Amino acid sequence: MQAKNNDIILFVIITTIVLLFMLSFIAAVLFLYQKKNILYYKDLEDVKNNYEKSLLETQLEIQEQTFQNISREIHDNIGLSLTLAKLQLNTIDYTQTSTKIENIASSIDLISKAINDLSDISKSFHSEAIKTHGLYNTLKMETEKINRSGKHLVKFTEEGNTVFLDANKELILYRIAQESLNNILKYANASCIFIKLIYESSHVIFSIEDNGNGFDKNEIEKHRSGKMHTGLSNIRNRTKTLNGTCIINSSPGNGTIICITAPY
Amino acid sequence: MLQLIAVISKYALICVATLSFCVGLKFRKRHRELSHLYIYALASASQSIIYTFLFASKKAISINISIHIFLIIELSCIFFFFYKTDILTRIVKEYLLFMFLLCICFYVSFILNSNLLIRNVISIYYKESLIVLIPCFIYLFQLFLKPPILNLLEEPSFWFNAGLLIYFVLTFPIFFMISYFIKTSMSFLLDIVNYIGYILIFSFLIRAYLCKPKITI
Numbered sequence: 001m002q003a004k005n006n007d008i009i010l011f012v013i014i015t016t017i018v019l020l021f022m023l024s025f026i027a028a029v030l031f032l033y034q035k036k037n038i039l040y041y042k043d044l045e046d047v048k049n050n051y052e053k054s055l056l057e058t059q060l061e062i063q064e065q066t067f068q069n070i071s072r073e074i075h076d077n078i079g080l081s082l083t084l085a086k087l088q089l090n091t092i093d094y095t096q097t098s099t100k101i102e103n104i105a106s107s108i109d110l111i112s113k114a115i116n117d118l119s120d121i122s123k124s125f126h127s128e129a130i131k132t133h134g135l136y137n138t139l140k141m142e143t144e145k146i147n148r149s150g151k152h153l154v155k156f157t158e159e160g161n162t163v164f165l166d167a168n169k170e171l172i173l174y175r176i177a178q179e180s181l182n183n184i185l186k187y188a189n190a191s192c193i194f195i196k197l198i199y200e201s202s203h204v205i206f207s208i209e210d211n212g213n214g215f216d217k218n219e220i221e222k223h224r225s226g227k228m229h230t231g232l233s234n235i236r237n238r239t240k241t242l243n244g245t246c247i248i249n250s251s252p253g254n255g256t257i258i259c260i261t262a263p264y
Numbered sequence: 265m266l267q268l269i270a271v272i273s274k275y276a277l278i279c280v281a282t283l284s285f286c287v288g289l290k291f292r293k294r295h296r297e298l299s300h301l302y303i304y305a306l307a308s309a310s311q312s313i314i315y316t317f318l319f320a321s322k323k324a325i326s327i328n329i330s331i332h333i334f335l336i337i338e339l340s341c342i343f344f345f346f347y348k349t350d351i352l353t354r355i356v357k358e359y360l361l362f363m364f365l366l367c368i369c370f371y372v373s374f375i376l377n378s379n380l381l382i383r384n385v386i387s388i389y390y391k392e393s394l395i396v397l398i399p400c401f402i403y404l405f406q407l408f409l410k411p412p413i414l415n416l417l418e419e420p421s422f423w424f425n426a427g428l429l430i431y432f433v434l435t436f437p438i439f440f441m442i443s444y445f446i447k448t449s450m451s452f453l454l455d456i457v458n459y460i461g462y463i464l465i466f467s468f469l470i471r472a473y474l475c476k477p478k479i480t481i
Contacts (some may be wrong), residue, residue, distance in 0.1 A: 004450070007448065007450065008450065012453075015434065018433065018437070019434055019460075020436050025311070026430065027405060037412040040411060166285070
């Protein structure tokens with residue numbers, strides 16, 4: 001009887017210990033998981049913050065670049081035209097009728113050119129144009145403008161079924177195109193530019209190719225962080241904001257090809 | 265004294281299982297993985313009541329049949345629960361389904377060939393514990409493999425799995441030594457542990473049913 005009682009007590013003790021152990025085990029699982037959960041969300045928050053920070057930096061960089069472009073355009077084109085016009089108007093010899101008319105006509109031409117340049121700048125920096133006309137039409141207008149100058153031949157083609165992207169994505173792609181064209185016009189010394197817009201099932205491919213001087217890619221990579229090549233770095237940063245990929249192929253004397261792939 | 269505790273715990277189990285059935289019936293559409301578990305609660309409450317009457321009338325074969333039916337319902341409900349839970353991966357679910365079908369086939373053939381309708385059926389309890397403990401631990405393993413995005417306190421499958429884990433871990437060694445307890449006339453201790461274990465399972469099931477529904481977009 002005493003032995004049976006001892007067995008019962010032992011059984012009750014062991015069972016209670018097992019029960020308490022299991023309850024503690026479940027509590028420990030809960031605690032560990034919640035701890036892991038808190039860490040996971042903290043990491044996620046950090047990643048989000050870093051992403052937002054880099055996005056903000058990119059936006060500021062893009063904004064800075066845009067201001068530089070405006071400033072340069074105003075200084076190089078409009079400022080020059082208006083200065084010339086002012087000079088011509090200042091140097092008019094009122095006694096000589098023929099030169100007077102010639103100078104006034106020339107000044108009118110320069111002022112008209114300045115007005116046109118101003119209008120072009122305004123259009124190219126105004127994001128409403130892309131919202132109204134879409135990426136394809138805006139790029140077409142941009143290429144026609146370059147073709148009209150007669151210095152370059154731009155061929156723009158579109159492949160696949162047109163997909164209307166989100167307005168912000170189209171604007172970023174358009175800015176990439178502008179940046180690339182700007183680089184070609186300024187540095188490439190190219191005669192032909194080929195622009196392609198290819199719509200695939202899940203992504204859009206934008207490529208721009210020229211037959212200009214090209215550049216040493218390794219040299220560019222070395223100075224990637226420097227301000228020398230902010231144009232290319234802007235293209236890369238803008239592609240990042242699209243969650244896309246950017247491939248730049250170039251070698252001295254063989255032109256350059258920039259290929260951007262961005263998901264819809 | 266202990267026999268009185270056994271009787272009280274049995275009635276407590278009937279009450280908790282009935283409450284769990286009522287809550288389950290009311291909230292069966294709230295959580296997909298628990299939608300069928302009110303049947304388990306009903307089966308448990310019914311089995312306890314039937315067992316009490318059959319035990320009093322000493323109908324051994326009827327007791328065994330009721331136990332077998334309950335075990336099959338219990339196994340089916342538990343495996344179906346694991347099959348429906350989102351924590352386990354598709355491969356694990358398919359493996360569990362295969363295991364379950366295999367177990368049922370073996371079980372039915374075992375009953376028919378070993379004449380288990382006449383013999384004592386308690387010997388198969390620990391085998392059942394072993395079968396159920398495997399997916400319970402796989403569940404916990406998979407839970408920690410996935411990104412920890414869940415709020416476990418509001419995760420119904422976690423609560424039910426915790427209930428199963430506590431019950432089967434607690435009863436596995438006891439059922440393993442069942443012959444010793446029967447020999448020393450201490451089987452009422454088994455009953456107490458068994459009833460307390462089931463009370464825990466159904467309490468956890470009620471908690472699982474009362475978890476906030478997940479918002480799906």
